[in-house]
Amino acid sequence: MSDAKAVADRLVKAKRLNALLTPPKDLRKSLNAQAAAARPTGVLYGMPVAVKDNICTLEFTTTCGSRILEGYRSPYEATAVAKLKAAGALIAGKTNCDEFAMGSSTEHSAYGRVLHPLDKARVPGGSSGGSAALVAAGAVPAALGSETGGSVRQPASFCGVVGIKPTYGRVSRYGLVAFGSSLDQIGVFGRSVHDAARVLSVISGRDPRDSTCEDRDSLRLPTVPESLQGFVIGLPREYFPPELDPAVRRACDRAIRLMKELGAAVREVSLPHTPYAVPTYYVIAPAEASSNLARYDGVRYGPRFNGAVDLRGLYRSTRGQGFGPEVRRRILVGTYVLSAGYYDAYYKRAQQMRALIAQDFRNAFDRGVDLLFTPTVPSPAFKAGEKLGDPIAMYMSDIFTVTANLAGLPAMSLPIGRIKGLPIGGQLIGQAFLEDEMIEAAYALERVVPETDEA
Template identity: 70%
Template sequence: MSSAREVAAATAEALERTTAAGLNATLHWSRELLDREAQHADQVRRDGGTGSTLYGYAVAVKDNIVTTEQPTTCASRILEGYVSPYNATVVDRLRAAGAMIACKTNLDEFAMGSSTEHSAFGRVKHPLDPARVPGGSSGGSAALVAAGAVRAALGSETGGSVRQPASFCGIVGVKPSYGRVSRYGLVAFGSSLDAVAIFGATVDDAARVLNAISGHDPLDSTSVAAPPMGRPDSWDDLSGIRVGLPREYFPADLDPGVRAGVERGVAALRDLGAEIVEVSLPHTKYAVPAYYIVAPAEASSNLARYDGVRYGVRRDGDGDVRALYQATRGRGFGAEVRRRILVGTYALSAGYYDAYYLKAQQARALIAEDFRRVFDAGIDLLFTPTTPTPAFRAGEKTDDPVQMYLADIFVCPANLAGLPAVSIPVGRSEGLPIGAQIITPYFRDSRMLSVATLLERALEPTEEVR
């Protein structure tokens, strides 16, 4: 095993290479901080005995997860230079397990986006094709894992912001059950949906990190009173496992490369002994419209705190304190954040609340009920494409927000229902990675990762699928 100092030095060199290549995946890091992280990791190893389960891991952290040693900007001008007085629980738990915090990574501003083109500090480039996007909103974390700079990274999901970029970049992305991992110190976007999520070069890398950061946290009232997720059991095959293929996730216009990749995954599941069954989740078509009401509505409330008084930058308005608020928020937030705040405020405003917000809540309950019904009928897990297409070109969807939102069509239902889900690479189409998604019942995260590990062993992720 390499020492923490060796890993820190190698990580610094790798981060410099990604910077030189123009990925724009990092927002803050330094060799000095990495050295200090290595010293801390060595101390944990000396003191911790079996506690240092992540010794030798340098973990990149999305810049909407607060850290005391580096700024936390959420890739927004409104938080430029902000340094938190406390660490997120997940950051403390990573370091307690012997991991080093490698850097803070670029994202769509306040995690609002599906391409990491909406960062105030420039877009992140796809490691395999700089003309394309890495997905989002956790695109910086995904790009660093895909480029081999780190073995694991933290991102966050509100509507699929880890699984979607994991699929685009050809790596593993795990969204734990809602409440499995503490949200304390994750900058709030849509609180009923937000979850810290994990990228790994392999399922094992992601599982190790989830093992270290999960478990009850009294500082987060939505944290479930349960012990940390254990390491997934090693399975020999999938005998007795019933896999559901929801027909709504295989529309006629699904990208042919994505279809071929997922079919390759289905064949591997069958070869491993699983029974494949077609199922229906009839309210799936309402997931994106429901998500784009619920999440902006919660965001319009959560982001009210950025008013130029308590956090970050202040723009003087021409007049009273309201002018100061309006000028700060009008100029401090980028276009996508302002759009979502306006949509959320509109949906909650008098006269529109029943038509939009209540309807979205109704759709959310029906989507959760669809999942419950299928799992109660004896389906152990669902297998679907992660995204409708491989990584798209930068600029292709920035002028049409609805087209951008549809990139999340297969990932946001699990967020609405609070279920665990993982995306794993199943091959490539014309050189671009294809991801497939496994969704399991609530709190079956470990079982989900056991299946993902078997599938990972059965598939060569860089093989062309058609």
């Protein structure tokens, strides 16, 4: 049992990263109370787990990195959080994130940007950048994040930690503040594959409060395999384009060689609709966001900004002042693609493309491939401000991750090398509800990849 004071001290020490939104005083008080109440028989007894600020907790406020929910205390907690507590874990504060999880750099938080733990001029990735940074800085062994288009895997890759996005429906979304409901899943960060996997195992499984959560038992953890004998790993050629950062390519080549040495059969596959994944995502996600975020109107949620003379004026001023620029932009894009006259050209077309992207994966798996291996992000962590002026450049950071969200598949990122000290992540994409196979391969690869070497 790590004592509450030591847990809090480690988190407060990482304060310069701006990764934690919970004030130190509140954190210490709550950790003391939680440690006293934690069940000693739980499988995560005493393990501190930081939680992204778009997941509801009773212990701390839930602001989603937004001004519109400043000071909001949820009267209920997420199923994932309740399961962590039941397993004896300590909820170690709320982590900074892009506002409503919209962003790829954690620069779009109303509470300031999160710093990359290894280079303060760079971003930790996003939107779960606070969770990734705290795990990378050694402040907590694991943290919860959430994914709509790569918001766990991309920051895991940038910060050099393990990040897992489970199959859609594996973990209950009850208490996860909705962004894109057909894409959202709670994911986990860990210092190691094992830390991430055991937290995922605890939070997974059926939940009567979420009808999109599958009626399945919680995930059973695989054992660490001796080899990868019998595994067929597919390399989708669309994920290794000529413009891929050479260091990322070298790190991937080395990881592929190591998997072969472990006995895996490696073959090239094609996922031909991959180039359309980002535009598809940036139609579907904003469309769903525009309806999910309708509730922040100053009546149901959010402060009532003064000066309105009628109800619509109240809505407009509350939303206009409460949301930051990226959220406003996405709500507008979402409203645009759903509006009369544009629905067929954008939204319907994106839905069809989503089906084709999912079919690409099924075709690859039907041909005997067990898992796919790709780079997680086309480059290492970029500099703060570098992509703020161009939303499309920022969106392209998700090019290798959005496909798994669109298809609802499990995927994870693990460190496979470094370039000039900056971590590089490799991605494994698995078949629906076969997280155990994916984690097994990750265990094997993790043991042999020299994480600290230059790729």
